[in-house]
Amino acid sequence: MGFTQQQEALVNSSWESFKQNPSYSVLFYTIILEKAPAAKGMFSFLKDSAGVVDSPKLQAHAEQVFGMVRDSAIQLQATGEVVLKNGSLGAIHIQKGVVDPHFVVVKEALLKTIKEASGDKWSEELSIAWEVAYDGLATAIKKAMS
Numbered sequence: 505m506g507f508t509q510q511q512e513a514l515v516n517s518s519w520e521s522f523k524q525n526p527s528y529s530v531l532f533y534t535i536i537l538e539k540a541p542a543a544k545g546m547f548s549f550l551k552d553s554a555g556v557v558d559s560p561k562l563q564a565h566a567e568q569v570f571g572m573v574r575d576s577a578i579q580l581q582a583t584g585e586v587v588l589k590n591g592s593l594g595a596i597h598i599q600k601g602v603v604d605p606h607f608v609v610v611k612e613a614l615l616k617t618i619k620e621a622s623g624d625k626w627s628e629e630l631s632i633a634w635e636v637a638y639d640g641l642a643t644a645i646k647k648a649m650s
């Protein structure tokens with residue numbers, strides 16, 4: 505079975521919860537750096553700060569990542585596939601030194617952040633919907649990197 509309207513709705517509603525509170529973006533990077541401390545130096549907005557310090561760039565970047573996963577959920581529901589709209593994403597991630605295991609770390613951080621953001625609305629189905637949408641997007645980015 506493909507990506508359902510119910511799954512798309514679950515992603516949409518928790519995306520709204522995520523956007524409502526900037527502290528979730530800080531949480532997202534905090535979890536990434538807990539799992540992959542060496543990744544700190546890869547991010548222009550983290551490399552020179554002690555720990556994860558909030559900034560407009562940090563917020564914008566987190567919103568792009570979560571927003572693109574949400575867009576992928578919409579694409580999966582409508583067409584069954586994820587097409588990258590930003591043609592330079594492959595090159596940017598190669599240039600930053602991103603490798604496959606980083607995508608697992610970012611996925612785990614994204615799912616934990618969504619769990620926090622959705623509170624008592626969280627469910628296994630909601631988490632799976634985010635995971636499927638993320639995997640589709642990550643596959644498209646990795647293809648663009650190869």
Ligand code: HEM
Nearest residue numbers: 543546547548549568569572596600602606607610641642
């Ligand atoms: C930059 C999205 C996975 C590290 C970016 C940008 C976007 C993006 C939209 C900005 C590109 C631009 O400047 O035009 C995503 C999405 C991902 C993903 C949607 C997963 C589905 C990853 C992973 C890593 C990573 C796994 C490694 C931990 C970076 C870094 C930058 C970047 C270091 C440059 C940020 C800066 O210094 O300003 N990503 N990314 N990304 N991404 Fe990703």
